[in-house]
Amino acid sequence: MKFTTTRADAVICMDGDDYFEFSIPHDRKYTLDHLWLQTMEDKDDDALVKIGLSEFIMAEYGRVIEVVLTKPEDDTEIHSEGGEESSEDGEIPQPKNSGGDELGMEDLLITVRTSNDRVLINAPFPCKISDLNGDVEDNSDLVNEDAYGDGWCMIVKPFEWDEDMFLNEQEYIEHINEL
Numbered sequence: 001m002k003f004t005t006t007r008a009d010a011v012i013c014m015d016g017d018d019y020f021e022f023s024i025p026h027d028r029k030y031t032l033d034h035l036w037l038q039t040m041e042d043k044d045d046d047a048l049v050k051i052g053l054s055e056f057i058m059a060e061y062g063r064v065i066e067v068v069l070t071k072p073e074d075d076t077e078i079h080s081e082g083g084e085e086s087s088e089d090g091e092i093p094q095p096k097n098s099g100g101d102e103l104g105m106e107d108l109l110i111t112v113r114t115s116n117d118r119v120l121i122n123a124p125f126p127c128k129i130s131d132l133n134g135d136v137e138d139n140s141d142l143v144n145e146d147a148y149g150d151g152w153c154m155i156v157k158p159f160e161w162d163e164d165m166f167l168n169e170q171e172y173i174e175h176i177n178e179l
Contacts, residue, residue, distance in 0.1 A: 022055035024173060025148050029166035030054060031124045032175065035110075036148065037166055040155070047161055048130055052152040053112065053143050056176055062115035064143045067136045069153055070108050072101040072129060101129045103156070110153055112143075124166070127156035 024030070029037040034054040039047055058064060103109060103123040112119040132154050136142050142151040167175060 022059055023148065024054070024056075024169050026169045028148075029163050029168065030172035030175075031166055033121045033124070034060070035121060035124060037124070037163070039163060046157060048155050048157055049127070049161065050152050050155050051109070053110070053147055054172075055147045057112060057114070057119065057147075058144060060179070061112070061117045061119055064112055064114055064140045066113040067140050067143055067153065068111040068113075069132050069134075069137060070103070070110065070129075071132070102159075103127050103129065123156075125161060126159040128159070129154060130157050131155040 025036070027038065029039075031037065034057050036052050036054050038050040038052075040050055041047060053064070053067075104126050105123055107123050108120060109123040110121045112121065133152050136151055136153055143153075145151070
């Protein structure tokens, strides 16, 4: 695949005659697993990090069909936007986190089913789940059509946070060029 930057936030992925244009906003950090991370502040001046899926997921794996967010075993403290979780035939089983609402670096964070593959994404840093966007589980088109807006997945409170550990826009473009 070949990637070409067309403007500050757009990249075109070319594989033969096929191409896919996707955005990479400059106001976020990125992981090697194609998550975007956006630092926020809550009312207590503690850093919170909003996490979502990079649009590159669709270029690499195909259209997102289903998103499953890790749910804590005891989610009484977690605010979840969206509807009730359901488990029908063919859907990805709901991952549960045995550590309550806390995730370690190797704990499963998000499961994504695309038109071509299933992608398991682990937490990029130790954190506590603060908010889940259940709307992306109910409507995966939010990730396909507005990955950097309404298609966010969760908000977490990191235990260890150093944004320099993650890729900026240009470093992320270099990373995907090497794939």
